[in-house]
Amino acid sequence: GEDVEQSLFLSVREGDSSVINCTYTDSSSTYLYWYKQEPGAGLQLLTYIFSNMDMKQDQRLTVLLNKKDKHLSLRIADTQTGDSAIYFCAEKDGGYQKVTFGTGTKLQVIP
């Protein structure tokens, strides 16, 4: 079945860039997503990328996709304390069209 993996924890200083990485196994993935979860809340969609793209930029967020290596990354420029949260990578498979999530990366921003 599909598998999505992320590192569990990342710590950065305020103002630095954060890079959160994700790998997936499904070669038929059509869309890949990044979600943000703040404490006590649901998951909020941040951005997504279609599998035939290799980069997408949205304000402070840059998504890079290496489809050959099945590697996705999310770069947050000028990281702020409000960016502290858990970030989930997810992929949508091309068959069943279901969305599978990674384990989440907890981002800690140090003032």
Place this chain on the structure above:
Amino acid sequence: DARVTQTPRHKVTEMGQEVTMRCQPILGHNTVFWYRQTMMQGLELLAYFRNRAPLDDSGMPKDRFSAEMPDATLATLKIQPSEPRDSAVYFCASGLDQGGGNTIYFGEGSWLTVV
């Protein structure tokens, strides 16, 4: 502001009791997902519906869990009988699958504690 609505937000129940969680997907969305989140297992897909038909419930323990969509505006997840290991946050999510993109939007979750 369209959003996925889940009830109850919080539930504490005794082991052996039936628990029913409800979800109102965003109007017009044709896919509904139930996820369970725990510290140990992360986010697990329990069930997935498209146009009210169950497509995948392989992640759901069949002996005690059931998921249904009585109509397009309501999805339910039932646990009977509940056990302490069912304590988790249960998220409902909905999306519009038009054969291409399927961005899914999450509710705030139902926080279940079984004692």
